[in-house]
Amino acid sequence: MASKRYRLEWLKLLLGLVVLGSYLSWSVVERRLSVEAQEYKRLTAQTQIVDNYLNDQLAAISRVLNIVRNNIPDWRAANDSMAHANHEMEEYLKALTDVRNLSVYDRNGTVIASSQPELLHKNYQHRAYFQTTLNDPSPDTLHIGEPMLAVTGLYVFMVTKRIVDENGEFDGVVLASVDPLRFRTTLASVNYADDMWSALAHSKGKQLLMIPEQEGQRGKNLAQPGSFFTRHIESGRDTNLLTGTVYATGEKRVMALRTIRPSGLYLDEPLILAVGRDLDAVYKDWKRFALTRLIFFILISLVSCFLMYRVQRSKRRTEKAKRASAALIQQQNEQLNALNEELRKLAMHDALTGVANRRSFDERFELEWRRCRRETLPLAVVMIDIDYFKAFNDHYGHVIGDQCLQSVAQQLQQYSARGSDFVARFGGEEFICLLPNTDFDQAAQYAESLRLAIEQLNIPHASSEVSGRLTISLGFAVCIPGNDSASTELIVKADECLYRAKAGGRNQAVGVDGCGAPG
Ligand SMILES: Nc1nc2c(ncn2[C@@H]2O[C@H](COP(=O)(O)OP(=O)(O)OP(=O)(O)O)[C@@H](O)[C@H]2O)c(=O)[nH]1
Structure with a gap:
């Protein structure tokens, strides 16, 4: 062009x-x-x-x-x-x-x-x-x-x-x-x-x-x-x-x-x-006249061609520089975008286990809460805690403890296969699952399947008082979302259920449907 x-x-x-x-x-x-x-x-x-x-x-x-x-x-x-x-x-x-x-x-x-x-x-x-x-x-x-x-x-x-x-x-x-x-x-x-x-x-x-x-x-x-x-x-x-x-x-x-x-x-x-x-x-004067015209023409031609060459060369250089800087800007933008994506991932994911972090969970929870409220669908929250993890750490050391956390997170992620299911690390050795459009029975079934899935990992836990291998306790709560203050209540209830599961001997799931008593 x-x-x-x-x-x-x-x-x-x-x-x-x-x-x-x-x-x-x-x-x-x-x-x-x-x-x-x-x-x-x-x-x-x-x-x-x-x-x-x-x-x-x-x-x-x-x-x-x-x-x-x-x-x-x-x-x-x-x-x-x-x-x-x-x-x-x-x-x-x-x-x-x-x-x-x-x-x-x-x-x-x-x-x-x-x-x-x-x-x-x-x-x-x-x-x-x-x-x-x-x-x-x-x-x-x-x-x-x-x-x-x-x-x-x-x-x-x-x-x-x-x-x-x-x-x-x-x-x-x-x-x-x-x-x-x-x-x-x-x-x-x-x-x-x-x-x-x-x-x-x-x-x-x-x-x-x-x-x-x-x-x-x-x-x-x-x-x-x-x-x-x-x-x-x-x-x-x-x-x-x-x-x-x-x-x-x-x-x-x-x-x-x-x-x-x-x-x-x-x-x-x-x-x-x-x-x-x-x-x-x-024709002497005429020859001089013709010669000056010829010289004039040659000079004009040379000067104009030279100037045209110089102007075009400078334009070409400017355009080339512009193209180079545009490419550089684009490259930098791409790097920046990649960096942002990385940062976003880092901001939203747990560095150790790779699953979503607490902050990410909070955002997602709010979103699903509103959606389920709008569509009048049940929303389930499952709190998961590894049993006797302090003892595990003490026994196997923190490095093995970290690897154990990664395996548990992976298994939870794998068992939350529905697109709308969401697994996050809630803190320490605690995980949380968000299950939109899931009623109490489905949540109970899901919690049990998670418990079994962790058991099937067969991670040795010599210091556990419930089993020779790693187990988890689960507490879940289900409700059809109402006003916004009830959202915190749902998590609190799931936590209470978890507490009960611990108190009830661990390696089990305890749930509650809405504001009812835990089942
Ligand atoms: N290796 C490792 N350990 C962690 C991490 N986060 C928390 N922990 C440990 O998890 C343990 C939690 O212990 P507690 O809260 O006492 O509970 P518990 O030992 O699991 O006992 P129960 O929950 O009552 O069965 C602590 O020793 C923490 O140091 C982590 O990122 N890596």
């Missing part, structure tokens, strides 16, 4: 810990989702900033290229070897912060005008950007050339537009050479944490710039299987939030990727922007 209660307590504790654990787990998951959502939101916002900036820049470049293209007929007509054109393009260049030079190529790829005079008359027909522009019939397309290593050792990319003559035929290329390093400040401005970097790549995969700059990153081809770049391109979406390993650096990152494709411009190849954070850094 107790162990069931203890098990129930453990079950309750376990249930409490499960609830607490669930709550803590939920709070940890919820915190992670919130961190994730917040980080994704911020990263997306950062790419938007760069997108806006590049939109403006590309739109400005497109507008300037259009202006240059529109001015070409006038510049040609001026017949000053495009000196005026070079000068104007230098002025336009000042408005374009990200552009290193503006040039005009004729249909054969030779520079006929440029903001950078040393490029004049050089031929770039073999360049991919020239060929791409040549092969695209649309004059509205803004061509974004693949990044290429410039003579300066820096990666640049060419933004070009096709020039057409009055017949719509290809007549050259207007070009802006864009220096991606000029985007450095903008890219750096979106890196709001130390672990961040942002990067810009051409849609064919070549990386233009990574901020903060890392060795060997510029010009790297990102179009590799499984790279963030490839996953973004393959998704077909303009924006993506991806986590995984960065192809270019091998770091674990969360990256926001965006295709830069300004509306209103007809770009043949967009730019791809990536802004990302180190995953460990993003």
